[in-house]
Amino acid sequence: MTRARIALALVALATGIALVFVIAREGTESTLDAALGVAIGWSFVASGLVGWARRPENVIGRVMVLAGFLRLLGDFCAGSDQPVLFPIGHVSHSGFYVAVGYVLLAFPSGRLDGALSRWILVGGGLVLPLRLAWFLLSGEDDQGNVVAAVRSSQGAQALAWIETALDLVILPLLIVVLARRWRHASPRLRFALAPVLWIGTAGAGLFLLSIADDNLGNPLGDIPMLLIDLVLAGVAVGVLVGLLRSRLARSAVAELVVELGQTGAPGDLRNALARALRDPSLALAYWLPDGGRYIDVEGRPFELPAESEARAVSVVEREGRTIAALVHDPALDEEPELVESVCAAAALALENERLQAELRAQLSDSKQQKERLQALIDSSPLALVEYGSDKCVRLWNPAAERIFGWSREEILGHDDLPLAPPSKRAEGEELFARVLAGESLNDYETLRQRKDGTLVDVSIAAAPITDESRPVLGNMVAYTDITERKVQEAEVHRLNAELQARLEELRASRARIVGAADEERRRIERNLHDGTQQRLVSISMALGLAQAKLEKDPAAAGAVVGEARRALSAALRELRELSHGIHPAVLTERGLVAALQELTLHTAVPVELALDGTGRLPEQVEAAAYYVVSEALANIAKYAQATGARVQVQPVDGKVVLEVADDGVGGADAGRGSGLRGLTDRVEALGGRLWFSSPPGQGTIVRAEIPCG
């Protein structure tokens, strides 16, 4: 290939020299024009050959070589005196312009992007047949246009207009596209595009100027064409500059190597690479093999962007291992060898910085862990306290401040187990020693003291703090404030005890009720035995006696029978009283009010009854109420020395309230006799209560409330 390019260069050289000679001999054009044309042709060929050599895969170099030859050929044909070459010259020139247009649109990649670019080239391409057709119709050349078979000045004129119109469309579009490319180009691309685009834009503008000049009768003369030629030469130069700039970038690798020796601070390497690659937007990401992810130079996670028009990613490997990734301008993809050489040069530095980044990432992880731990300690509801092996408080969290009252500043450095109250000092010392010896404690309930000396119930969990190298460094202790729980426990105990006491009372009351019933039965049995039965037996004996006497002494027998009849009456009365004592029939038949009225008929002291609103009540309630009144009245008769008593019974809120009051001497003892105790049991068995009040000298009041439910 190199040989082919040398050959082409020689051909171009020869052609150019030939052209100058031809023009000089023929005198058709000024030598300046000829020299200018040759210079343009050579500059394109030369730039094209350089580009071709550097980028064999890029079509631009070849297109430029083609453009150069087309220019040389066009000028040669135009300058020759052979009329047959004229049309070739015209077409060659048109082709040259199209080729230049392609270079402008496709630089630097050699690829056309966008439909508009393609249409512009197609439009430019149309000029070639137009120019040929025009040439055939115009017969412009006085020296004899051999191909001008059909002359038609009108047709030629029309074609000229069409071509002008086409130029007027294409050239502004070209300017627009170039401007747009500039605007959308990344910094890296702008850097390469700048000379080419500016010169190209200027050329297109000058073309428009020349068209205007043509149509205005050439007031500017040859100036526009001269300028155009200068600009066109500039395009070649611009491309060459662009290429040279790449060359400069390559030389930047060498600078990079020097710079790498001086990098130190994080980010220096990136800056050096950005300069070497001329991509200020460059970003570096380092591979973290352990985490399987990329991090930035500070060790922070780095997410590689998806490949796009804006960003491209190149992975850097060293000895087969991924070490980093470059996130860069996609324009750099045009210069893979540059990227490669830069990366190769920087590989060691990258590896080095990767290791530093990895270290930073680890440090950052452990810092995060530490922060998390700190947050945990600060937010824990447990009082967390760390003691050194010398008992010195080393850690004191906010919960500890809340529970014990000491602020962190006050307590840190205390070395005498300040939380152990005097009563628990020995225990505290012992626990401390046990944990220091390696034991862990859990749910150990004890007392600790606050700053103000008050005690607080706590549950302790403690563990020794160990380290691989040394035995035990200290104790970590967590205190839970269990005051509330203790209060609740105490409450539960209290309630239990109360319940127990009530059950005990109930049991005792039941026993008393049973005992009282038994005692009552015994009393009745004795009454029957001693009273009624004896009487009946004696009556029976009297009748036996009467029977024995009946025949011998009827009068005596009659007397004995009379005696027996009286004894029988007495027995009946006793029996009636006895049965009334067991349960007054009137209570069952007529109710409490009637029973109380009857009861108070024969009392020793006058009794005032207030029974308003009292109707029939449940049987048990009536019985209890009756016996309360009856016992109270009996006590009054026995002990009170009263002149009067008052019995009040009234229903209140589903209860019956009884009150028996006297105006006696008072001072009665509630524990005296079992009567009152038995009544209390009886009333309480029904869910009621009985009060007793008997201050000396102020009479006695017995009051009972019995629910009627």
Place this chain on the structure above:
Amino acid sequence: MRVVLADDSLLLREGLARLLDEAGFDVVGQAATGEELLEQVDATHPDVAIVDIRMPPTHTDEGVRAAHEIRARYPSIGILVLSQFVRPSYALELLSGGTEGLGYMLKDRVSDLDQLASSVRRVAEGESVLDPLVVQQLVSRPRSGPDPLDELTEREREVLELMAQGRTNQAIGQQLYITEHTVEKHVKNILGKLRIPTSADDHRRVLAVLTYLNST
């Protein structure tokens, strides 16, 4: 015949004294408690002591204890214990040390002057008297397992009850209008059926029968 009375109820004591007087007994002393009774007995040496079983201070079985005391001191004095209630256990306790001259009678029967007089005389003569109601209760009380009493004939059962009441063969014969010889045959059959060892002694026989009735 000289009699001493003990009962804490004056009413009964007086009534009983009048009855005994009417029946021709000589009431030589009255007592309200066991203590007084013993004093009266010591002082008067009666032929028979009539004792209420229930007296002060405990109102339970003072009569039985007083009877034992009298028996210990004066084995020849007949003792008739009166009880308001049918209490076989007291009756058996009374008779446990020997049945001779001892009686247990319900107070209800006292008004029947003939029965009272005959009972007093029987204990005075050394016989034993056990109230028919007590015997009936012993005989008819429910027993666990097959009741050997069911094997007895109607007549044998009558004889058994009279035996238990302390009657002699002669008395049983008179009561049932059968010969003494027939009574002996019945007694032999009864004792055989109930597997009670035969005994010539009437008193031992009564005790054996009572013990049998009480224990099975």
